[in-house]
Amino acid sequence: MYDVVVIGGGPGGYAAAIRASQLKGKVALVEGGNMGGTCVMRGCIPSKIWLRAATLLEQSRKAGEFGLELTVGKLDFTAVLARKQGVSNDIRMGMEALLANNGVDVIPGMAVVTSPTSVDVAGKKVEAKSIIIATGSTLAKPDVPGLDQAAFTSDQLLDMTEAPASVLITDPTYIGVEMATLLSILGSKVIFAVPGPRILPDEDQDSSQRMSQSLRERGVQIIARHTLVKVAGKTCTLKSGDKEQTVEADRVLVSGRKPVAANLGLETLGVKFNEDGGIAVDQQCRTSCPGIFAIGDCTGGWMLSHAASAMGICAAENSMGVPAKFPSHLVSRAIWGSPEMGSVGLSEEQAERKGYEVEVGGFPxxxxxxxxxxxxxxxxxxxxxxxxxxxxxxxxxxxxNASELIGEAVLAMQLECTVREFAKGFRVHPAFCETVVDAARDAAGWALYLPKRG
Structure with missing residues (x-):
């Protein structure tokens, strides 16, 4: 019998398996596809390679500002695809090697949980004292008439050999913003229709407005408070209340995600689920069934790779008798747009709704x-x-560098540093990281490089 069986070899499952092994557990990991999951093969890594290529292309167009005379050609899609595949394969092989190095038994196949202490993999019974579900997420395709013919999934985008002439994006989250950035740089006409008043509805309003402005400056058309209801050829019908309008787009991006939590046998064991279909867990990543844990995208929520890894560590430690809690308030978010965005914790609006009297500092x-x-x-x-x-x-x-700078904030919050303590710090000059200290000083009431407050 194993101490822990992990189902799923993405970032969360991988971290859980290695951490449980480090704690002297006998561990097996069941994976039905390629090691690395969505992040390595179809998500984080491939998308950032495309965004890196696009950003370099955009930067090269501005080389004249620094006295460089460059002839900027077109993007070689074949070369980008080759790099994407190469990097993903390198990471996947590295993960496989580290699992072997840590003595984790990798079992290929699809798993079904048959009891709190056993799973079935292609007819083979695998027993364990604890089970960690890390089955990830999959594309969520909206039920919109006519969408099938126009759909351009995020998977297809990452394997594209040319950019579509025009694209309609309806995902208001970080995925939609990144893809809007990428495609607009590559020359696509991008229409961004979102159901609410703004993109990035769960982020700070000021950040959302800045990201909206950056998209508009590169030609992205943002249509707020509209939902896609029908597609007929290139004609997409958007609805707001009882009013409709149409826009023309060659393709409609499908990039939303939903948890992979069904057909695992969990329902028969009394495991509870969230409204979004994710597996419900507590701060220890325990499900409602003793001995079964769940981590990462399959639990719903933010669906971020680093959150899955942190949850994996938490679940592994608890399964091996080491008490741990997942600090959900420290889950940072990043968008590799142009510019980037990074955030952690509550927005100003969220903090006020929770009853806090807030002090806010900023630095441009x-x-x-x-x-x-x-x-x-x-x-x-x-x-x-x-x-x-x-x-x-x-x-x-x-x-x-917002995706890197946000790490300073995460560490400060983890160590319970106050804004006044943060403001007393100093950083290397000149550097982007000085802006974070300057914002803290503004919040503390003594900004050095801003006009005096009235």
């Missing part, structure tokens, strides 16, 4: 020396803190 990239010398002045840092205690409730960054 436009007066940061490093941003100025690089010609990357679009963006700002916003810090939200509890006015009574100084607790940092959230940090929101739009601008170059």
């Amino acid at each position: 990239y436009s007066i940061n020396g490093y941003a100025m010398l690089r010609g990357e002045v679009d963006g700002a840092v916003k810090m939200v803190a509890d006015a009574d205690t100084g607790e940092i409730l959230g940090v929101h960054i739009v601008g170059s």
Whole structure:
């Protein structure tokens, strides 16, 4: 009998298996496809390779600002695809090697949970003291008449050999924003129709507005408060209340995700599910069935690779008798747009709805020396803190290197650093990271490089 059986070899399952093995557990990992899951093969890594290529293309067009005379050609899609496949394969093989190095038994096949201590893999019974479900997510295709003929899935986009002439995007989340950025740089006409008043509805309003502005500046048409209801050829019908309008698009991007949690045998064991179909778990990543844990995308929520990995560590430690809690408030988010966006914790609006009296500090990239010398002045840092205690409730960054800078905020919140303690820090100069300290100083009431408050 194993101590732990992990179902799914994505970032969460991989982390769970290795952590349980480090704690002297006998561990098996069941995987029905390629190791690495959506992140490595069809998500995080491939999409960022495309975005890196697009960003370099965009930067090369601005080389003249630094005295460089370059002839900028077209993007070689075949070369990008080859790099994507090569990097994904390298990561996958590295994961397989590390699992073997840690003594994890990898069992190929699809698993069905038959009891709290056993799973069935192609007719073979595998027993374990604990089971960790890490089955990930899959594409969620909207039920829209006519969509089948026009659908352009995120998987297809990552394997494209040319950019479509025009695309309608309806996903208001980070995936939609990244794909809108990518396709607009590659020359596609992009229409972004979202059901609510803005893109990125769960993020800070100021950040959302900055990202919207950056998309509009590169020609993206954003249509708020409209839902796609019908597709006929290239004609897409959008509805807002009782009013309809049509837009023309060659393809409609399908990029939403839904948990893979059905047909695993969990229903017969009394496992509870969330409204979005994800497996319900507590702070220890335990399901309602003793001995069964669930992590990552299959639990719904943010569906982020690093969150899955952190949940995997948490579940592994609890399954091996080491008490642990998943700090969901520390899950950071990033968008590799142009500019980037990074965030963690509560937005100003969310904090106020929770009853906090907030103090807010901000600092624009436009007066940061490093941003100025690089010609990357679009963006700002916003810090939200509890006015009574100084607790940092959230940090929101739009601008170059935001995906890296947000790590400073995560660490500060993890160590329960107050905004005034953060403001006392200093950073190397010149650098983007100075903006985070400057935002903290503004929140604390003593910004050095901003006009005095009235």
